[in-house]
Amino acid sequence: MTLHFVESAPPGRTSGTPVVLLHAFPMDSLLWAAQRKSLAKAGHHVITPDLPGFGGSPLPEAEPSLDVYADELARLLDHMTVQRAIIGGLSMGGYATMAMLRRHPDRVAGIILADTKAGADAPAAVQARLAMAEGVLAANGQEQVVQAMLPNLLGATTLASRPEVVAAVRRWVLAQRPAAVAWAQRAMAARPDSGPDLAAFSGPALVLYGSEDVLIPAAEAQSMVAALTAGGAGVTAVEIPGVGHLSAAEDPQAVNSALAKWLGGLPT
Ligand code: MLT
Numbered sequence: 001m002t003l004h005f006v007e008s009a010p011p012g013r014t015s016g017t018p019v020v021l022l023h024a025f026p027m028d029s030l031l032w033a034a035q036r037k038s039l040a041k042a043g044h045h046v047i048t049p050d051l052p053g054f055g056g057s058p059l060p061e062a063e064p065s066l067d068v069y070a071d072e073l074a075r076l077l078d079h080m081t082v083q084r085a086i087i088g089g090l091s092m093g094g095y096a097t098m099a100m101l102r103r104h105p106d107r108v109a110g111i112i113l114a115d116t117k118a119g120a121d122a123p124a125a126v127q128a129r130l131a132m133a134e135g136v137l138a139a140n141g142q143e144q145v146v147q148a149m150l151p152n153l154l155g156a157t158t159l160a161s162r163p164e165v166v167a168a169v170r171r172w173v174l175a176q177r178p179a180a181v182a183w184a185q186r187a188m189a190a191r192p193d194s195g196p197d198l199a200a201f202s203g204p205a206l207v208l209y210g211s212e213d214v215l216i217p218a219a220e221a222q223s224m225v226a227a228l229t230a231g232g233a234g235v236t237a238v239e240i241p242g243v244g245h246l247s248a249a250e251d252p253q254a255v256n257s258a259l260a261k262w263l264g265g266l267p268t
Contacts, residue, residue, distance in 0.1 A: 004056030022093030028055030034252035038237025053180030155212030255257025
């Protein structure tokens with residue numbers, strides 16, 4: 001499989017360490033469109049893939065596992081002749097980033113973990129994921145996924161005052177295939193604890209979290225910082241105020257500036 005992706009780079013520049021940004025569940029690379037454009041203007045080569053099954057990428061035939069996302073991303077990097085990249089992801093994209101640390105650590109020059117967490121799911125959360133997987137396949141549509149997720153994906157400020165963001169996220173979720181949503185839920189339900197993978201990483205790391213995130217609270221960001229610090233990684237943590245779980249969409253300017261500042265401080 002070749003993952004569908006969109007890339008941006010300043011004219012004439014595709015050298016330097018590329019930045020790969022992986023989207024959240026259940027949407028596609030449109031989540032990172034504002035960051036891709038803004039970071040390319042700041043001189044970075046940015047690649048935003050659609051994870052397997054989402055957007056323009058085919059659904060995997062393999063059993064659901066985040067390892068498949070990592071392996072397909074490594075294959076995409078091969079295809080683009082990119083040896084190492086800064087890999088980042090928001091929420092499920094963060095889980096996929098941590099799967100890259102497990103499966104292909106030699107391809108990871110730095111990590112960005114946005115609105116995500118290292119721990120595996122508790123049994124009740126696993127059951128809820130498996131139930132959503134069944135439900136979305138039975139309904140053969142995404143409306144119930146939107147109803148179930150939208151109020152928690154977005155922060156209180158966005159729900160009250162950014163109707164264009166609410167409408168865009170609704171569109172992104174409705175555009176996905178039920179089979180991809182079910183596959184991803186089963187893959188996330190099976191994911192292991194990534195704390196040891198963070199502790200084994202010694203490169204640069206940026207941890208971003210929204211102050212109004214009710215799906216993954218700030219304490220999870222603090223645990224990732226602790227695991228990374230214990231392993232000797234250089235960690236920067238940034239709280240994005242007034243946003244919930246989808247920080248990149250809720251306040252693109254704030255996330256763009258946090259990313260640009262951190263990337264700008266890395267050795268070239
Ligand atoms: C996401 O935003 O990617 C999901 O909320 C992640 C999850 O369900 O754990």
